[in-house]
Each structure stands twice: as C-alpha cells, then as structure tokens.
Amino acid sequence: MAQGRRGAPRSESSRLAILDATSRLFAERGWDQLTIEGIASAAGVGKQTIYRWWPSKAAILAECMLEGRIIPESFIPQDTGDIRADFTAWVDSILGFAATEQGAELFRSIIAAAADHEDVGVRLREALGTDSGLLARLEAAVQAGQIQSAREVEALGEALIGVIVLRLITRTPLAPGDATRYVEAILAS
Amino acid sequence: MAQGRRGAPRSESSRLAILDATSRLFAERGWDQLTIEGIASAAGVGKQTIYRWWPSKAAILAECMLEGRIIPESFIPQDTGDIRADFTAWVDSILGFAATEQGAELFRSIIAAAADHEDVGVRLREALGTDSGLLARLEAAVQAGQIQSAREVEALGEALIGVIVLRLITRTPLAPGDATRYVEAILAS
Amino acid sequence: MAQGRRGAPRSESSRLAILDATSRLFAERGWDQLTIEGIASAAGVGKQTIYRWWPSKAAILAECMLEGRIIPESFIPQDTGDIRADFTAWVDSILGFAATEQGAELFRSIIAAAADHEDVGVRLREALGTDSGLLARLEAAVQAGQIQSAREVEALGEALIGVIVLRLITRTPLAPGDATRYVEAILAS
Amino acid sequence: MAQGRRGAPRSESSRLAILDATSRLFAERGWDQLTIEGIASAAGVGKQTIYRWWPSKAAILAECMLEGRIIPESFIPQDTGDIRADFTAWVDSILGFAATEQGAELFRSIIAAAADHEDVGVRLREALGTDSGLLARLEAAVQAGQIQSAREVEALGEALIGVIVLRLITRTPLAPGDATRYVEAILAS
DNA sequence: TCCTAAGCGAGACGGTACGTCCGGTCTTTGC
DNA sequence: GCAAAGACCGGACGTACCGTCTCGCTTAGGA
Numbered sequence: 001m002a003q004g005r006r007g008a009p010r011s012e013s014s015r016l017a018i019l020d021a022t023s024r025l026f027a028e029r030g031w032d033q034l035t036i037e038g039i040a041s042a043a044g045v046g047k048q049t050i051y052r053w054w055p056s057k058a059a060i061l062a063e064c065m066l067e068g069r070i071i072p073e074s075f076i077p078q079d080t081g082d083i084r085a086d087f088t089a090w091v092d093s094i095l096g097f098a099a100t101e102q103g104a105e106l107f108r109s110i111i112a113a114a115a116d117h118e119d120v121g122v123r124l125r126e127a128l129g130t131d132s133g134l135l136a137r138l139e140a141a142v143q144a145g146q147i148q149s150a151r152e153v154e155a156l157g158e159a160l161i162g163v164i165v166l167r168l169i170t171r172t173p174l175a176p177g178d179a180t181r182y183v184e185a186i187l188a189s
Numbered sequence: 190m191a192q193g194r195r196g197a198p199r200s201e202s203s204r205l206a207i208l209d210a211t212s213r214l215f216a217e218r219g220w221d222q223l224t225i226e227g228i229a230s231a232a233g234v235g236k237q238t239i240y241r242w243w244p245s246k247a248a249i250l251a252e253c254m255l256e257g258r259i260i261p262e263s264f265i266p267q268d269t270g271d272i273r274a275d276f277t278a279w280v281d282s283i284l285g286f287a288a289t290e291q292g293a294e295l296f297r298s299i300i301a302a303a304a305d306h307e308d309v310g311v312r313l314r315e316a317l318g319t320d321s322g323l324l325a326r327l328e329a330a331v332q333a334g335q336i337q338s339a340r341e342v343e344a345l346g347e348a349l350i351g352v353i354v355l356r357l358i359t360r361t362p363l364a365p366g367d368a369t370r371y372v373e374a375i376l377a378s
Numbered sequence: 379m380a381q382g383r384r385g386a387p388r389s390e391s392s393r394l395a396i397l398d399a400t401s402r403l404f405a406e407r408g409w410d411q412l413t414i415e416g417i418a419s420a421a422g423v424g425k426q427t428i429y430r431w432w433p434s435k436a437a438i439l440a441e442c443m444l445e446g447r448i449i450p451e452s453f454i455p456q457d458t459g460d461i462r463a464d465f466t467a468w469v470d471s472i473l474g475f476a477a478t479e480q481g482a483e484l485f486r487s488i489i490a491a492a493a494d495h496e497d498v499g500v501r502l503r504e505a506l507g508t509d510s511g512l513l514a515r516l517e518a519a520v521q522a523g524q525i526q527s528a529r530e531v532e533a534l535g536e537a538l539i540g541v542i543v544l545r546l547i548t549r550t551p552l553a554p555g556d557a558t559r560y561v562e563a564i565l566a567s
Numbered sequence: 568m569a570q571g572r573r574g575a576p577r578s579e580s581s582r583l584a585i586l587d588a589t590s591r592l593f594a595e596r597g598w599d600q601l602t603i604e605g606i607a608s609a610a611g612v613g614k615q616t617i618y619r620w621w622p623s624k625a626a627i628l629a630e631c632m633l634e635g636r637i638i639p640e641s642f643i644p645q646d647t648g649d650i651r652a653d654f655t656a657w658v659d660s661i662l663g664f665a666a667t668e669q670g671a672e673l674f675r676s677i678i679a680a681a682a683d684h685e686d687v688g689v690r691l692r693e694a695l696g697t698d699s700g701l702l703a704r705l706e707a708a709v710q711a712g713q714i715q716s717a718r719e720v721e722a723l724g725e726a727l728i729g730v731i732v733l734r735l736i737t738r739t740p741l742a743p744g745d746a747t748r749y750v751e752a753i754l755a756s
Numbered sequence: 757t758c759c760t761a762a763g764c765g766a767g768a769c770g771g772t773a774c775g776t777c778c779g780g781t782c783t784t785t786g787c
Numbered sequence: 788g789c790a791a792a793g794a795c796c797g798g799a800c801g802t803a804c805c806g807t808c809t810c811g812c813t814t815a816g817g818a
Contacts, residue, residue, distance in 0.1 A: 006765065006766045006767075006810065006812080007768065007809080007810060007811090008766085008767060008808070008809040008810050009767095009768080009809085011769070014768090014770095031305070035798090036800075036801085037799060037800080040770095045769085045770070046768095046769065046770040047770095047771090047801080047802095048769080048771090048802085048803090049769060049770075051801070051802085052769095108305070111300065111304040111358060112300075112301045114358040114359065115297040115298070115301035115304065116219075116297070116298075116301050121359045121360045122359065122360055124358065125359035125360070125361060130361075131359075155352075155367075158352055158355060159348035159349070159351060159352050160348070160351075161351070161355055162348060162351025162354060162355040162356075163344075163347055163348050163351040164351070165351060165354055165355050166319070166347060166351040166354050167347075167351075168304075169300060169303040169304050169310050169313065169354070170303065170310045170313055170314035170317075170319070171307050171314070172319075197787075197789040197790075198788095198789080199789075200790070203790070203791095224779085225778080225779070226777085226778060226779080227778090233791085234790080234791075235790060235791045235792060235793080236780080236781095236792090236793090237790080237792090238789080238790060238791080240779095240780070241789080241790090383761085383762075384760070384761050384815075384816050385760080385762025385763065385815070385816075386761085386762055386763040386764075386813070386814040386816095387814085387815080388762095388763070389764070389814095392764075392765095408683075409683070410599075413803085413804060413805090414805075414806085415803080415804055415805085416804090418765095422765080423764080423765070424766060425805095425806080425807095426763090426764080426765085426766090426806095426808085427763075427764060429807080430763080430764090486682040486683070487683075489678065489679075489682040489736060490678075490679045490682035490683050492736040492737065493675040493678040493682065493735075494597075494598070494599060494675070494679050499736050499738045500738055502737055503737035503738070503739060508733070508737070508739075509737075533730075533745070536730055536733060536734075537726035537730050538726070539729070539733055540726060540728070540729025540730040540732060540733040540734075541722075541725055541726050541729040542729070543729060543732055543736070544697070544725060544728055544729040544732050545729075546682070547678060547681040547682050547688050548681065548688045548691055548692035548695075548697070548698075549685055549688045549689055549692070550692060550697075556722075572784090572785085572792080572793090573784065573785050573786075573791060573793075574784060574785080574791080574792035574793030574794065575782070575783040575784050575792085575793060576783080576784065576794080578783095578794070581794090581796095602772085602773060602774085603773075603775085604772085604773060604774080605773090607796095612796070613795065613796040613797060613798090614774095614775080614776090614796095614797090614798095615776085615794090615796085616794075616796075618775070619794075
C-alpha cells in the first residue's frame, strides 16, 4: 500500500497566494522588478516557503503561466468548424493583446523571462498554442477537407507569431491590418 | 570666441575598455549576469566613469551592438547581384548563428536585453538588417527586375527571423532545412 | 483518588537522547552554536518534543548540568577527614579543568550560557560546589576543630573560583602554582 | 613621502553612529538581542559599512568598550595619594555598578560577550583595570612605602572582582559590606 | 475490545537575521 | 574637469533557525 509521507502537507492557500502575488506583481511591474521578497511579502508568506517549492522566480512564473494566470486562455485556437475564422481569431487575439501598450509591455516581460529561463519558454509555447493546440486544430481542418496540409499552415501561424515577437522586441509598430492580410493571402493559396 | 569646455576630454581608451569588457562578459555570462561592477573591474575603470557616460548597462550593450561587437556584421544583406543568393545567405547567416548552442544562448541573451530595454531592441533591429538593410537590398532587386515587390519579400524576411526568435525563446529546435525551403517556396511565388 | 492521565507517557529514551545530544553538541561547538534544530536532528527527535518539555535551550543545558553531563562530579568537595587536602583537591580539580585549552573553551561556554540565563547560572553554582557543598565540608572541619570559621574559608574558596572565571573570560593565563600558593597562605592564617 | 590612498576616506560620522547605536542597543537589550541589522538601521547606515570595518558584532562591542562607551571610566584606579582610599574606591565603583539590577544585567551581558569572544574579553580586562591600571597604582603605593608588595594586593583586587563576576553569573546576591570587609582585612595584613 | 487522549517523528509555516552582492551616488587624490 | 579608487546607503539575494502548527502513527489507560 501507499506509504504516506509524514509531516504537515503543503499549504494550498500559501501556494495560491504566492501565484496570485506573482501574477499581479509581474503584470504591474515587469520581470526584472519582480523579486522573491516582494512576492513573499505581498503573499503574506515566508521566503522559505517559496524556496522550499520553487528554485527561482522564473519557476514561479512558469507555474503561473501553466495555470493561465499570465496570458488569457483564448490564445488556444478554438474549433467552430470554420478553420479560416478560427485561425484568424487566434492570430487576432494574440495580436490584439500585443497591440495595446500594456499588453506589449507584459508580452515583452514574458519574452525576457522566457529568453532567460527554459521553463518559462516552454510554458510560453504552450500558452501561445504554437505547441500542440494549433496543430490539432489544423489537422481537424485537414480531416474536414478545408485545407490540404496542416504542417504548412502551422508554419505560417508560427511565422505570424514570430513577427509579432520580433516587432515587440525591436519596437517596430504592429499594424493590425498586416496580419489579417497575411492570413488571407496564405490561406487562399 | 566660443569658450571651449575645460578639463580633460573623455578618455577613448576607457571607453574602448568598457565596451570590450562588456562584449566579452555578455558573451561569456549572458545578460542577467552582466553587472556594472563586473564591467568596471574587468575594464580597470571606476564605476563613475561608466555612469558618467551611460545611463544603464543596457545602453552600454546597445553601443556595443552599434559597433558590431556583439553580432557579426554579416547579418547585413550583401549585394552580389543575385537576389536569391543574397537573401538566402542572409537568412542562413542568422540561422547558422542561432543553430549553434553557443550562438543560441547569446541570441537569447540579446533578446532578453532587447525585451527589457528599448535601446537594445532598436540596435538589434539594425544589427539584424530587418530595419533598412534588407529593404534597400530588395529595392535594388526590384530595380533589377528580379522581384516584383520589395515590401512583400521584406515581410517574408521578417517572418523568417521571427520564427527563429520565437523558436529560440520557446526552446523549439530549429531545423536548418526548413528555413531554406521557406525561402525557396516564397521566392518562387 | 487521583485521576491518572491518559495517553502515552513521556518517552524516557527521547529525553535521554536529547540530553545526550545537547551535552555532546555543547562540548563540541559551544553555547552559541548550539541550536534546537541541531539537537533535535542529532537526537533523532521532533522539535516539538523538545518544546513540549523545555522552554529554551538554556533549560536543556541546565538539566544536563543537573545530571552532571557537562561538568565532572569531582567538583563537589570530598571529605577524607583532612580539610586542607580536600580543599586543595577541590580547587585543583576546577583549576585543572580550566587550565586545558579544551576545558577553558567549555568553561567559557558555560559562563556565557550562565550569564544569559538564570537557570544555567544556578546550576553552575551547584556544580561548582560553591553553593552548599563547600560550606557543608567546611562546617565539618569546624566541628573537627581543623578551622575556626567556615564562612571565611568559604569566601576564600569563592574568591579562588572567581579568579579562575575572571581570567578565563579576560583571557589572562592561569598559573597553576598561584592557586596552590593562595590556598596555602590563607589556610595557614 | 607618504603615498596617500585614493578613494573616499572612512566616514567618521558613520563610525560614531555605529558605536553610538551599538552602545545604546547593547545597554537596552543585551548581548544576544543585539543584531547587526538593528545596529545598521538604528545608526542609519548600510550593513556593508559595518561589515567593511568590523568582522563581527563582538568586534564592534570591543571597540565601544575601548572608547569607554559601555563601562564608566571610573573603573580605572585613581591616584589621590591614599592607596587605601583609592583601592576601596575602585572596588566600590565596580561593586556599585554590579549591585543595581540594571548594572547587573549589563555586566552579565558583557560577561556573555567576553566569554564568547576574545576581543571583548581583552577589552573587559582593560576596562576593569585589572590589566595594567591597578598594578601601576599599586606600584606607586609601594614606592610611597604604603604597602609592601604590589603583586599580592593586585591578586586580592583580582579576587574581589572575580567574586563579583562569579556571583553575577551564579545569581548569588552581592552584599556591599562584604567587599569592604575583605579590603580592610587584607590591606591590614 | 474498543475509544480516546497524549506523545512522538516529521516537516511545513510565517518570521527574523545572517553575511554577500550589486545599484547608483558621493568624495577623495592624481593627472 | 576627467579618471581611478573606493566608501556610502539601500535593497535583494539565498540560508539558517526560531517557535508554532499540522499531519499520521504509536502507546496506554478507562469504558
């Protein structure tokens, strides 16, 4: 039979308070202003409770992303049956997020964290849906005969997100119309 | 007559020592391990000499990039007369850089710095050539009748770099063949 | 009749393990390196078991002293019938203990603990015998007609121990001959 | 010629603020409640400024004692020409200090610090005057023909202080009359 | 024979202080 | 007036213990 561990179990309320505080402070102040001490004090928690369960602030942020506390869940492509609408909606949701000044700052902070820490990068991939979410949706569209190759469209999706990321970090303005035009052009082919 | 500034002029040797130390330490240890004190001590320079001329470590890095100390100059598209070869060479040079483990780490550090600081982002855009370098080359190709629209190909170029950046930060392996195939496919159209 | 308590009685083996660990760690590392967590872990005991029975680490040390685990029992003056020999033996045993480097360190740790905590101070008094042990021996000598006043000799004994303590904490070397000379001189009078 | 060091010189005002804060906090709260962070914050000073100049809180306290900030200077024997009066005054000043509850607590804290740290012990010896101060005074008395042997009386003085210390740490009440009686008895011989 | 109160090892918890590192500023001496 | 050296105040780092608080398990009366 299972050997139960002894000692008090991990406090879920502390865990939630830490993730709440982290998400909030990250959104308010950005990645490099985020400190373990700030999180601990905002969460009403001892620092050791953080260090006991996470090796770094990046790991906390990664867990926040995993739970959808940083980026809206709408970034996962939906399936309404109309691949063109779904794909466009997916790109637009990301683009809309990145087009506001506040969203852009947040996105840049996420990129900085992801660039420094593998954990965050992997969670970002999942949160954006370029991981498996998009491919799954596209394969459904192939089954429905709406498109011919999932891989090619996926590559396009990735390129669109890539342009957004690149423009965010190089501070080149994003024109919403551009993205839509890209989508139209490529889905047409 | 105009009263010239008095006192010793700025020391060029200190400036160079600071930029040398910054480039080296950045390449060796990355963005968040880069410290002003570390730069000062490696350059044999007082901290105040740094603060007198640069507002932040990001500004120093930006100046390093401006002088081509971080990223090879080969990222600026060349003009051999053959637009296809030049474009491919440009993408390949960036991709080749990002494909080595060492280059990838360095690139991620640059991305992190760029995400945090506008200066670095702007210099990164220039260093990659997605700014004016690529467009100039493409317009020459239009003049030569090799392609029809500079803007469209430029967008493609940007998308390719975007994919590289996105894959770097999300830790999704880059397949060299993919990029070449993209280039071929799009230039063909 | 008295209502016996229910539940498991106090574990004597835990108590002994705690006192053993405390004595050993105190002798090895001294007073301010002695920690409750260190004792608990060395004794293979939960921290709560310590806090249930002792209010502080000083109280544990006091109990150790009460059981003669810190200081040899030989510090209690013996009665061989010859007061001069007994008194000299008593002073010499304390002096001999304090004269070795290891003994001096241990003694200093005891002094530090005693200075901080009344409990330990009281136990130290008992352990040294300046409390009732010496006086009892001296009163026997008065009965036997060997000395005239117990109080005066007791004061002398206290002064001798006082010198030892003072020299220990002020790091003034102790010369063994000095003490013997004191004893002889004063007992002669 | 002297080679002047470069860089800002040590701040005397910070040094004084640290010693002031240390003396005050030590007197108010005792040795084991004295913390480096508390000193730094009370002195309005960065912690690093403390660690730059002192290796431990014991070293700060030792410097405080060296400057007479902990123990009154009156503990150094005076020379009025009357050795009996001077010696009695010296013992009485120490005894008077130790006899008040507040003085006793402070003295115990000093003893605890001295027992743990050689530096403090040595300064305590100097502050008490059992070091060279007492001997010098007694040798003057020998010169004046007032006493025969400086060494013997010094030993007595040491024993008296020793009794005080021993009684402080073992919590045995001090009777002021006792000490005076000791002094009289021995000086008479 | 069960019930139940207490002790126990384990260890998570909110805190405080540690000693270190670095940021950005200020203050010297030397050129 | 610039530069090196480096002291200064402040703040975050990651660690060690504090004393308290659950946990699940064991132990031994009393019902």
